[in-house]
Amino acid sequence: MGEAVTYYAIVNEFSSRERPFGIVRRVKHEGGQRDEVFSRDLKWEHTALLYSAERGDLTNDLVPINEEEAGRIVERIRGLASPDA
Template sequence: MEEQVTYYGLLLSGDTREKPGGLARRRILPDGGIVEETFQRDLQWHDSSVIGDWRRGESSVELVELSEAEAERMMTRFREKFGT
């Protein structure tokens, strides 16, 4: 089995699908393990519970699924905004 990745835009107050305030991803690894991460200001992926919290209804942040191309555009926007 190959790794599967699902991307999510984090919608905070006033954010839109086209300009979410953050980016998260859920990776299902070939061995069946699951890694959930957010793309942070240091322009790196870090472990996060935001997706699991959202799925359980325990998050104040709304998530919207994004395509890989949409996620790439978001990462480019964040790189331009925060540094490299």
Template sequence: MAEEITYYAIVNEFSSRERPGGVLRRIKHDGGQRDEAFTRDLVWKRSPSLHSSERGDTMNDFYPITEEEAMRIVDRIRSESGTSS
């Protein structure tokens, strides 16, 4: 099985679907799956947020988005940090 990646916009009380607060990706692979959020440190790190949401945590909402939309959010986060790469 090849990796399958699904991206999600992260929305909370301080953001909106039009301007998400962040982005998360769920990577499914032969060994299972892992969730990673793009952080303010400008790297992808494991995150329990989506799993917590699926278990009833209502702190964030997650909306499936395309890879292109996810990369726009990543680019915006990089831009806001003052880093372009």
């Protein structure tokens, strides 16, 4: 078994699916799973957001998206962090 990745757009009252607040992913692998958020440091880092949402934390909506949408969101975030943005 390889890895299976599911992406989620983080949507809150100030954002939308098209322009989400952020992005998280769940990576399932032979040893279990790990959840990661694309951070302000422009890298994937551990997060408890998915775990919290599954247990009732409704601060943000986590909307499932495909890999292509995830790539566009990551590139937009990188662009916003660019000094030229």
